Amino acid sequence: MSTGSNYGKSFTISTWGESHGEAVGVVIDGCPAGLDLSSEDVQIELNKRKPGKSIFSTPRKEDDKAHIISGVFEGKTTGTPISIIVYNNNQKSKDYSEIATYYRPGHADLTYDMKYGFRDYRGGGRSSGRETIGRVAGGAIAKKILSEINIKLTTYARTIGNISIDDNNFNENEIWNNDLCLPDKNRVEKVEKHLLDLIKNGNSCGGIIECKINNIPSGLGEPVFDRLDAELAKSVMSIGSIKGVEIGNGFTAASLTGLENNDFYNYSDDRLIKETNNAGGILGGISDGSQVILRAAVKPTPSIKSTQRTVNKDKNNIDINIKGRHDPIIVPRAVIVVESMVAITLVDMLFRNMNSKMDNIKKLYLD
Numbered sequence: 537m538s539t540g541s542n543y544g545k546s547f548t549i550s551t552w553g554e555s556h557g558e559a560v561g562v563v564i565d566g567c568p569a570g571l572d573l574s575s576e577d578v579q580i581e582l583n584k585r586k587p588g589k590s591i592f593s594t595p596r597k598e599d600d601k602a603h604i605i606s607g608v609f610e611g612k613t614t615g616t617p618i619s620i621i622v623y624n625n626n627q628k629s630k631d632y633s634e635i636a637t638y639y640r641p642g643h644a645d646l647t648y649d650m651k652y653g654f655r656d657y658r659g660g661g662r663s664s665g666r667e668t669i670g671r672v673a674g675g676a677i678a679k680k681i682l683s684e685i686n687i688k689l690t691t692y693a694r695t696i697g698n699i700s701i702d703d704n705n706f707n708e709n710e711i712w713n714n715d716l717c718l719p720d721k722n723r724v725e726k727v728e729k730h731l732l733d734l735i736k737n738g739n740s741c742g743g744i745i746e747c748k749i750n751n752i753p754s755g756l757g758e759p760v761f762d763r764l765d766a767e768l769a770k771s772v773m774s775i776g777s778i779k780g781v782e783i784g785n786g787f788t789a790a791s792l793t794g795l796e797n798n799d800f801y802n803y804s805d806d807r808l809i810k811e812t813n814n815a816g817g818i819l820g821g822i823s824d825g826s827q828v829i830l831r832a833a834v835k836p837t838p839s840i841k842s843t844q845r846t847v848n849k850d851k852n853n854i855d856i857n858i859k860g861r862h863d864p865i866i867v868p869r870a871v872i873v874v875e876s877m878v879a880i881t882l883v884d885m886l887f888r889n890m891n892s893k894m895d896n897i898k899k900l901y902l903d
């Protein structure tokens with residue numbers, strides 16, 4: 537029986553650990569030998585997700601230090617499973633004693649109990665956003681593999697609440713310069729004000745994360761079931777709080793006509809050109825070599841300070857005010873998590889694609 541804690545077929549990650557347990561981590565399998573890899577490479581990515589960096593993040597302070605404990609020798613991957621551990625140092629499980637008895641609306645408490653009849657109620661336990669450390673550590677390795685073949689991901693907060701970035705002011709260098717991962721400097725102040733109002737009222741909001749993949753080769757993805765769009769949707773929706781994924785025009789396509797939605801082709805000097813990219817770089821489940829555009833809808837943080845109605849284990853109707861340390865907005869912290877899952881999926885699909893043509897097999901074994 538699978539425990540459902542892993543993702544991928546040829547390049548896999550298995551995450552483990554609980555928010556208030558001793559540590560969290562990941563085992564990455566399928567990484568080729570000979571990739572340069574240091575703890576610092578992983579740390580750079582983990583720092584983008586780290587809690588406690590601003591008032592717009594959970595106040596839980598952790599250094600999230602990555603220790604690579606297997607699969608790397610003399611600075612290079614050995615081709616064997618890579619294990620990365622991050623110790624939890626700032627557990628305050630007592631702050632969470634109340635959630636052992638009641639079910640937080642919008643969180644996993646109720647369904648976890650329904651499934652297992654038992655739950656690690658120290659914070660979100662296994663359902664905590666802290667689990668995503670393993671995904672980001674795995675993503676750091678996937679991104680290194682992708683950068684060796686010039687595939688580049690750009691991921692950012694597209695909207696927070698109902699405030700959207702202005703494409704005319706898009707500046708990639710801004711993304712990791714502000715606490716909100718907004719590529720539009722002019723929107724930062726407005727979003728901060730909106731969030732401060734919500735925090736004051738014990739409320740939260742969601743938003744949309746956008747990821748653009750450049751230099752992706754054509755031919756990734758299977759014609760049925762393991763389609764590239766299906767795999768990306770699955771891996772990104774496996775992140776807690778992600779409630780929708782769209783590729784290209786996505787949900788907008790439903791209200792367009794065929795003439796409006798189709799991307800017309802032409803040849804220019806023997807090069808096949810698409811006039812538009814409404815499909816977001818994937819047709820028939822297979823990448824066409826143009827930019828892949830993915831958007832993920834993130835829900836508002838469920839654990840909010842406002843009074844909410846719920847029930848407890850003794851079947852009483854109760855009003856609650858959630859204590860503990862929570863992200864007033866998930867979007868900025870989830871940007872690197874989405875990017876990591878996309879990177880892991882791409883590497884998995886690249887490796888799975890290697891035996892799709894006899895030519896590839898011959899190149900590998902005869903050249």
Ligand SMILES: Cc1cc2nc3c(=O)[nH]c(=O)nc-3n(C[C@H](O)[C@H](O)[C@H](O)COP(=O)(O)O)c2cc1C
Nearest residue numbers: 643644663664665776777778838839862863869870
């Ligand atoms: C990076 C990250 C941080 C999160 N932080 C919080 C948080 O502080 N408080 C909270 O209630 N939920 C937080 N969440 C969301 C919950 O983990 C998520 O809502 C929960 O697992 C239930 O899953 P679902 O929303 O997909 O149904 C976070 C999620 C992510 C990815």
Ligand SMILES: C=C(O[C@@H]1CC(C(=O)O)=C[C@@H](OP(=O)(O)O)[C@H]1O)C(=O)O
Nearest residue numbers: 555587594596659660664665666861862
């Ligand atoms: C600690 C982190 O974020 C946590 C994500 C989270 C949740 O429910 O997702 C709830 C809070 O933690 P706890 O598990 O203690 O309730 C956040 O502080 C982290 O991401 O490193």
